Amino acid sequence: MTNKLVLIDGNSLIYRAFFALPLLNNDKGVYTNAVYGFTKLIMRILEEEKPTHLLVAFDAGKTTFRHKTYKEYKGGRQKTPPELSEQFPLAKELLDAFNIPHYQLEQYEADDIIGTLAGAVNTKDWKVKVISGDQDMLQLVSPSVTVDVTKKGISEVESYTPAFLQEKMGLRPEQIIDLKALMGDSSDNIPGVRGVGIKTATKLLGQYNTIESVYDHLEDISGKRLKENLVTYQKEAFLSKQLATINCESPIELTVNDLAYNGYESKDVFTIFKELGFQSLLDKMDHSGSVNEEKILQSVDYTLVEQITSEMFTGNETLIIEMLHENYHQATIEGVAIVNDANKYFIPAAAAINSSVFKEWAENERNKKYVYDAKGTVVSLLRHGIHIKGITFDLLLASYLINPAENNQDIPSIGKRMGYEEVRFDEEVYGKGAKMKVPEQPILAEHLIRKANTIHSVKHRVEEELKKNEQFKLYKELEMPLALILGEMEHRGVSVDRTRLDKMHVELKERLQTIENKIYGLAGETFNVNSPKQLGSILFEKLELPVIKKTKTGYSTAAEVLEKLEGEHEIISQILLYRQLGKLQSTYIEGLLKVIDEGKIHTRFNQALTQTGRLSSTEPNLQNIPIRLEEGRKIRQAFVPSNNDWVIFAADYSQIELRVLAHIAEDEKLIAAFKDNLDIHTQTAMDVFHVDKNDVDANMRRQAKAVNFGIVYGISDYGLSQNLGITRKEAKHFIDRYFMSYPGVKAYMDEIVQEAKHKGYVTTLMNRRRYLPEITSRNFNQRSFAERTAMNTPIQGSAADIIKKAMIDLSLKLKTDKLQAKLLLQVHDELILEAPKDEVEKLKQIVPQMMEQTVELMVPLKVDYAYGDSWFDAK
Known part of the structure; x- marks a missing residue:
């Protein structure tokens, strides 16, 4: 009998599941998207692979034996989002429910555990399947070891055998290490040889077999710059090979016999599915955990x-x-x-x-x-x-x-x-x-x-x-x-002028063609601008721009990479603009044209979706039309009144969340600032930087604004540092100064967290609830997230309640006064109406009045309004 050992890279697959699925949470407020995706993958593996032996391997921590060789190993990685890190303990609980062994080893990575176990059963009586999202594992491929690499999120995989690896990449398994040695890996901060990408590395290995042989034949290699880089970065190349090599003799404390898999108890799986809120999986089971093919219901008469x-x-x-x-x-x-x-x-x-x-x-x-x-x-x-x-x-x-x-x-x-x-x-x-x-x-x-x-x-x-x-x-x-x-x-x-949208579509198409031609001119050749592979080749091989980041398939051309290169070459700004306008064309202009029905667009407002109570818009999302680019703002020109001699009238709450914060926190200084109609961001800049009003420059006000709104959203020093491009130490200094200036806000933040711990939930001014069961969790990340949520939900939720009440009050007033004006849209803190021109003077009075007086706070609510022939003009 042939045994089948399945080895799963837990960290890699949970990470991929997190980014492949939307951010979901259960009724306890616990994030579950990564665990849900991982669960479905585990169930599929059990069904399709039918393993006799099974293990999920995890990384033990940030430090490994590789750091002794190269302390910068994995140094470039961004901090794991707390919404993801809090799901790892849940994933392990889930594995326990499935009776699936899991293991980690201090100073070693999951790859090393998997490599050691895969090598321990390299005989004809065993088949080994390795499942990971990481192509590093391809070095383990052998006649008895197949490596499945997730391709698209976690839903698609490619199964690598020696033959398929040769066909797909033109390499043998042991050459994967040499490939990594030459091209490096930015995700692990493995340096490699500068200027060598996957194409060049594969070509060199095809010619010379190993990295050692490459260096033995340096004089035969064509290309002056390539040869210079190989010489300059020789030390890094051999270091990279050492770092990239999976340790297949790790000192693990278990044997293959410990991994025998005999299935799971359905009731245990049912229990954890219920705890995690996996309703779609629960629906397939009854309360004993058995599959429930058909519910038996009482008969009904009708x-x-x-x-x-x-x-x-x-x-x-x-x-x-x-x-x-x-x-x-x-x-x-x-x-x-x-x-x-x-x-x-x-x-x-x-x-x-x-x-x-x-x-x-x-x-x-x-x-x-x-x-x-x-x-x-x-x-x-x-x-x-x-x-x-x-x-x-x-x-x-x-x-x-x-x-x-x-x-x-x-x-x-x-x-x-x-x-x-x-x-x-x-x-x-x-x-x-x-x-x-x-x-x-x-x-x-x-x-x-x-x-x-x-x-x-x-x-x-x-x-x-x-x-x-x-x-x-x-x-x-x-x-x-x-x-x-x-x-x-x-x-x-909402009425839409299709002619205007069609005109924008044509104009944008011509603009994109012009930009594309300019990119070709700067590149010196034509290529597919939308192809990351072709673009990477142009930027980093032909134009020899500095390589910021590499992916498994070559050079990264992601937006954050290009933004760092913007000053290096004129082509970068053109590519960024091309992408922005391309998305505007496909997602918004073409998207809107598809849903016009007899001259109108009918969105749907999700009233029972967000945990803060805010409305969201879908099919199409009219709350999310981009307005940073002039071309994006112009899309609003197509939204027009439904009658001649009518106008679009827009009314917007000014800084409503900060005003709600002043009221809830009862902070005297914040209340006074709003009562005195001061510019709150300038005032905060004066307090944080200890300067007079006349000394507040644009950058200070920008930073103060980020702090103000960051406080509302429970921002951390890390989050603020990312927003402002400053150090965490500077960001912490700003936040500390803010709380010193507004002690009432600090007191509110502390009190609301304690209240949430006591009650298990927080409420808005109108008693909307949000439950926070993780507020008392032993897990630091879970608890921290719940604490931030406790601070910001009463503010965001109260602001949402206020604009909802304003819609009701205004709607009633329009009917009572027998006006023809109609509500069209709610976009965040803004209400959009259409009305006859002869009602505008009346609207100037009643719209701000209804919105500002809908609730009574310690600070005045302030509404700005504008009107015009289109939504664009109502600004």
């Missing part, structure tokens, strides 16, 4: 309705408007379910939207409706000429307020948390991806009735939870009214 009558309604109904796709601006209504205390009804879509009785019931505000996603319900029916009113309960918003960190806010997940499980997940009924389809009517009807039953059954309990948390007012008076306003805004959409 009436199929083809003709709607008024007798069906009691005045308190739960309503489901079912669409398969998230974008309710385009999705087809597949069916309607109505449940009340007396009956349960399934109504085919056409029978509902074409019924005058249904329309009359829906538009009567006295008829109370309970729904899931009020905003989506409003928009979906407005598309069919039905303006639903009387929505008094929204399960999505209510559940979101109870715990905004909860990743799964669909009806079955909420029902489960509330003790009601008589409903299937949509994927079970419709399938997913390309296989998604509407089932036969009886299956669809039963699913919709179960959804409506869930809402009807848990409504009372959810409302009681909100009242217990003192959040019912936030829910009823802020989020619910706002959902209906947002629904009307989204349906109304």
